[in-house]
Amino acid sequence: MAPLASAVVAVLGAASLTAAQTPNRPGSQNRYPFAKPYDQSFLEGYNVLKHAGGNVPYSNRESYGIGRDPPQGCAVDQVIMLKRHGERWPDPGPAANFKASLNKIYSSTNATAWTGALEFLNRWTYFVPDGRYIALESYNGPYAGLLDGYRHGAEYGVRYGHLWDPTAVNLTIPMFSSGYERILTTARKFGEGFFGWNYTDVVAMNIIPEQVYMGANSLTPTCLHDNQTAVCSNLTNQQPQFKVAAARLNAQNKNLQLNSTDIYNLMQMASYELNVRGYSDWVDVFSLDEWVAFGYTQDLSYYYCSGPGDKNMKAVGAVYANASLTLLNQGPDKAGALYLNFCHDTNITPVLAALGISSPAEDLPLDRIPFPNEYNSGNIVPMGGHLTIERLTCNATAISEAGTYVRLVLNEAVVPYTGCQDGPGFSCALANYTSLVSASLPDFISTCGFNSSYPQYLDFWWNYNTTRDYDVETQNPIPAGEGLLTYQGTAA
Structure with missing residues (x-):
């Protein structure tokens, strides 16, 4: 050389x-x-997980660039979490729709010679076994719902493990699950990940029935009268992009007669196939424009049916938001440090509406798709989505006094509270947060038509079951074929 x-x-x-x-x-x-x-780089780019609403596997919320760890000089001393169940098979209604559209496809004359975008049908098989797994969490694949629950628990065990003492004698930490099979399954897996394989030594699982008679003492509060606006009942299958997709597929395969409803069903089916298999050939059948249109139908549904576009949802969400204020102000010494709660997606969106998180300044339009859309349900309530409220104890800084502050974390992205960012890391002083939130919350009881015979406030955080009866299925099996549960862990 x-x-x-x-x-x-x-x-x-x-x-x-x-x-x-x-x-x-x-x-x-x-x-x-x-x-x-x-x-x-920050090149997230196109990802179907952001354009399929709450049907698809979990993904973190697109953040504002604020660090997820506590701000310098601060420590988390209390956590209140509300988490959706993990990835799952479809419910009976959507599953029936999937089969109807698939039967329509297979009844055409192309059953052994699919071409174009549907060429993969020559090898593809339907992913939902009849009956057996309907509505349950998926158990294998990269996006398995049971894995989601365990992994999230393990990650939070690292992040918040300092909030409990594993050496304490006769320690009881309550966890709270709404009364549905897949919710309880998620809670159990989360508990195993957070506290360890022997989590039942410390956890007391509380099942809160999903029944109207629970009034305000519920993780799934609702109104006695209709929650929905007139818009809510007619939101899906209306996007013109679905007609374009149907025409394209019909032109590629002789005698195929798909319509917009079929396209909607097949796109929703692709979303669920990701939860089970981890991949779906159907995803590539549709274009970016079509996936954006599908995602917007999901955004509209959440917004107008269980979010800020429904006139009653702020009051429904006020139950959880108001009770969490009490916990935050009592603090860990009096109230305890860990409040881990599990529910459905449509129980989280009312809470976000009550807090003003991700609420657009104007109602979502029905005649066009706003892009980008602030109320993107893939960012808000994907499978396994969660809202975490952190109580912080902070030292004094150049801009803030020593004291107690609050941070809101939605799907692992710190979301500054609107109108109050006076603390370290854009947190909000507890006193200011309490004043602002309490002033904006409508009354649940009067808004939703309850009288004094129903529970008037959320009470189970302070009066909870301390037994281990419902921690694992072997102790109290979920009745076969049933979804709704009571306090006793039996079918409702």
């Missing part, structure tokens, strides 16, 4: 060695000049 070439190799080798050995962080000395301490 020539002397000059040898010198170049030696210099490059030294540079590579320096880059590899030098910590890639701000303040480190002698950094390789082209090493970037902060990633500049």
Whole structure:
């Protein structure tokens, strides 16, 4: 090798060695000049998980760039979490719709010679076994619902494990699940991930029935009268993109007669196939425009049926929001440090509406698709979606006094509370947060038509079951074929 070439190799080798050995962080000395301490890409780009509403596997919310760890000088001393169940098979209604559209496809004359975008049907098989797994969480694949619950529990065990003492004698930590089979299954897996395989030694699982007679003492409160606006009942299958997709597929395969409803069903089916198999050939059948249109139908449904577009939902969400204020102000010494709650997606969206999180300034339009859309349900309530309220104890900083602050974390993205960002890391002083939230909450009892014979407030956080009767299925099996549960763990 020539002397000059040898010198170049030696210099490059030294540079590579320096880059590899030098910590890639701000303040480190002698950094390789082209090493970037902060990633500049942020190229999330197109991802079907953001365009299929709450049907698809979990993904973190697109964030505002605020660090997920506590702000410098702060420590989390109390956590209140509301989590949706993990990824699952479809409910009976959608599953029947899937079969209807598939039967329509298979009854055409192309059953052994599919072409174009549907060529994969020559090999594809339906992913839902008849009856057996309907509405339950998926158990294998990269997006398995049971894995979601366990993994989330394990991650939060690392993040919030300091809030309980595993060496304490006769320790009881309550967990709260609404009364539905897949919700309770998620809670059990989360508990195993958070507290360890022997979580039943410390956890007391509380099942809160999903019944109207629970009034305000519920994780799934509702109104006695109709919650829905006139808009809510006619939101799906109306996008013109579905007609375009149907025409394209019909043109590629002789005698195929799909319509917009079939396209909607097949796109929803693809979403659920991801929960079970981890992939779906159906995803690539449809274009980005069509997936954006499908996602918007889901956004409209959440917004107008269980979110801020329904005139009653702020009052429904006020039950949880108001009770959480009491816990935050009582603090961990009096109320306890961990409140882990499990429910459905449509029980989380009212709480977000009550808190004003992700609520657009104007109602979602029905005649066009706003893009980007602030009320993207894939960001708000994917499978396994969750809202975490953190109570922080903070030292004094240049901009804030020492004291207690609150942070809202939606799907692992810190979401600054509107109108109050006076604390470290855009948190809100507990006193200010309490004042702002309480002033904005409507009354659930009067709004939703309850009288004094129903429970008037959420009480189970303070008066909970301390037995281990419902911690694992072997102790109290869920009745076969049943979904709704009572306090006793039996079919409602």
